[in-house]
Amino acid sequence: MIDFLKKNIFIIILSSITLFIGFLTFLTFIDRSFIQLNQDNLQYLLILNIFLLVLLFTFIFFEIQKSIKNDIDRDGIKSNKKYITYFSLFTLIPSILISIFSLFLFSFALEKYFDKKVSTVVNNSYELAKSYVTEVRNKIEADIVLIAFDTNKSGKFLNNNDRDYLRFLKTQKLIRDVDEIHIIDDNKNLLFSSLENKTNYNPPLDEALDLVLDDDRPLKIINAPQNISAAIMRLQEFDNRFLYVVKYLDKDISKYLSESQEAINFYYTVEEKSTGIKISFAIIYIVIVTLLLFLSITIAIRFSSRFFRSINNLILASSAIGDGNLDTKVPEIKTDKDLEVLNKNFNSMISRLKNQQEKLIINEKHEAWESLARKLAHEIKNPLTPLQLTIDRIKDKYANQISSSDQNNFKENLKIINNQIKQIENLVNEFSDFARMPKPVLKDNNLIEILKENIDLLSEIDKSIKIDFLKNNEKIIFNCDREQIARVFFNLIKNSIESIQEKSKKNIEFIKKIKIEILYNNDHIKFILVDNGLGFDKIKDDIKKILNPYFTTKKNGTGLGLSIVNKIINDHNGKLDFFSVSDGAKTEIIFNLNGNRNSYSR
Template sequence: TVVNNSYELAKNYVDDVRDKVQSEIILIAFDTNKSKNFLNDNVSEYTKFLNTQKLIRKVDEIHIINSNKQLLFSTLDDKNSYTPPVDEILNLVLDDDRPLKIINAFENISAAIIRLQNFDDRFLYVVKYLDKNISKYLTESEEAINFYYTVEEKSTGIKISFAVIYVIIVSLLLFISISIAIRFSSRFFRSINNLIYASIAIGEGNFNSKVPELKTDKDLEILNKNFNLMIDRLKIQQEKLITNERYEAWGSLARKLAHEIKNPLTPILLTIDRIKNKFLNQISENEKNDFQDNLKIINNQIKQIENLVNEFSDFARMPKPILRRNDLIPIIQDNINLLKEIDLSIEINFLTKHNSIFFNSDREQLSRVFLNLIKNSIESIQEKSKNTVNFVKKISIELDENDDHIKSVITDNGIGLDTLKIKINEVFNPYFTTKVNGTGLGLSIVKKIINDHNGFIQLLPITNGAKVEIIFNKNDS
């Protein structure tokens, strides 16, 4: 073949060069041995002699070295470019008068070395350069031939290997496709199953159930998100419905209590006046003061009962809000100005970055909300100051809005709920109170008003004092 012919041609060239170097080194060694006395280790004479031999024999480098590979004489102008033979080659000719051929195609040289018989510890080292292209072709041809025969010998194995590789690749692609399909389908069916389980839980009345918002198909993500929003809205509507039903029940109870309690109050008051007018002049001077004090105590207790009845009546007759466009800032500021006179030592800060915040609301009812909450904060601070020395009394009222909500936060450093060991979710229940003379209806009325305005109120736990947050939804107002 062409490759074989090219390889043989290049190989013959290398063999010819190697044979020529071998024959030429024998002649050079013969002339050198014969010229021992003439040369007499004179560097100049050696250099002329070796250069002459180089021209005559048509070689590229001639060196004389010792057994330590030390360069003694050379045709090279730059002695640093000298490359000594390896130790193994030098050892082969130490005790042999025959020349040793050296071939190294990768370095593009053909060389030979021989011991000089008439000299002590001296060797003649001759180098001839190979044609770089032919050397390259020889190497490439040899590699190509080796590869060709290797492929030819192993063609069956290669075919089998390709078949195995093909099967592996196809199997791998099939496995990847199945894995992707299983993963996608599992995520899809997991989302559907989550929706089914959440629907069952909602049907059983568990509105705290949520669908996990997994990373899946975009449409399913939107479906899960909207489903959770629907659950939140249903939960809010259910809470409002339960709250309204509870308030209706408490309102009905309050009306009955107010009616039953208020009926006997007027006859009792009239009877006390008659007793006072009839017996005051018949009692001795020493007992008149006690008599009047006792009647006064009875009157005060009846007035407390009357106030309680009025609270019941107000709670029972809480009207629907009449919604108008009101500015919340002056509503809050008016209540602050009114209540700060109760205790001038309390610092009340009203914080808002807006000049006005308008909201569709019942001005009178919202004023009642902030009046009740600020008044509770003042009473809480006053209670704490009785047992605290150098107590700095503070109330902070914050008001802010965005496109969707209006939020107000009232914070005080009074006794707080933690001190009283009260559960936060019990505070807004009707008739729940921590005050000695309280009716337990104030915060209940506040919550009902806020619910009627489609708002939300909650107590937030803090370390010292109390924090109330009110949120009104502007879109629902």
């Protein structure tokens, strides 16, 4: 999410500015903005809105185009563009239709808002509140005339007595249904009042008093902030006296009147600028819809690319496999869960296919070498017995006929021939063993026990060699052929001992050591053998050659020992690897336990 915001920060800022200007234009049209409502300002705002919209659309278009191009270039699959286009159209077409319908609906609703019936109701509500105020003002105007008449008539009986005036004014207040009656002078000083507490007296405005100084007619006063309707009138029978009558307006009616006036002004302002409001709303709506479309299309592109990236990887991997490259792997990228499982299963399938191919190649090689070894053993072994018998016959027949001086040479030569025949016989026997390699008889066996037996046996060859045996379990049960696995361990450990002994001839003082480790995991058993012998420096560029039959680095080796070991490991669903390490060699066997249900450890 943060990456998306950083990548599209300019579009986000531009969209915010466009929304702000659009909203400002809307407020200006309804005369609620700090910008003065006039033709020039509206024209500038509309031009600015159009410019920002075009700029926003341009940047969004290029950003979407760049996203599509980047995804296609990265994934290398043209069909992705087609599906991205489909996703975009599926998002774009309904949004455009909804936008058109929404704008039409808003325009229709705005027109209905200014319907004649609505305007009639608005006007009537205001006129109703206004008529109430007018009625109160007219009534107080009539009442003040009557009160003034009674006051003028009763003046001679009141004798400027406060108590008499208070009783008189209170009576008039009850009869005329008003709230306050005051008698004041031309300086607005209170002379007499119907109020018990005269401190609550609020004098009239100066302008109102000035208007009635030389006029006998009453003056109506309305004070909206104080919610009162009042009237003031000069008393003709008195010098410098004025009658001031106050009637309290209903607070709600007064508030409704003020609000109605504001609402009517706003209503007709909006009606007058309805076209501009529609344009402003359309701009705001288009910006919001455009942003949502951009977000939707971006998500569609990301989803499409994420999906087709995995499909593309599978296509490329399958093409490479079709060309014979079994080292190909599908990148296990983060994607849909089902696709992740598909990628994982595909890689697992390729690994198994590669292992099976390697096993097949090894088996074919072994079959070819076994056939060759069988023929060689047969062809070589047949003449060996007659040769041996002939030598014995020559020895018996000519031993006494040779002079004593040549006797030693004669016997020595016969001995050399005899030894060579025995070496050939040993070689033939190894050929026979290699050719007659039996199929493994699988039974549950403890690998720890087999290893210990071979270590104990071989440690007697050279007690100066330190052999460390590490294990993570006391017992590792493996379904295998005991004799064949024992032969594997024996052969590998013996090779390490011989390599160390050969190295010690050049450097007597170095510490001889072998490290053997066997580890059990849920899906495999790993055997690791590390020695500080000669290593594989001579063949480090192609270590796997030593697994080929008849390939050997030993002076008197046949090159069949490791081939037999590799065949046994292969038959036990395992893999043999050699590594050149500093100051020695490392041998590693991994027995795959998939399908070997009888294997376990304790």
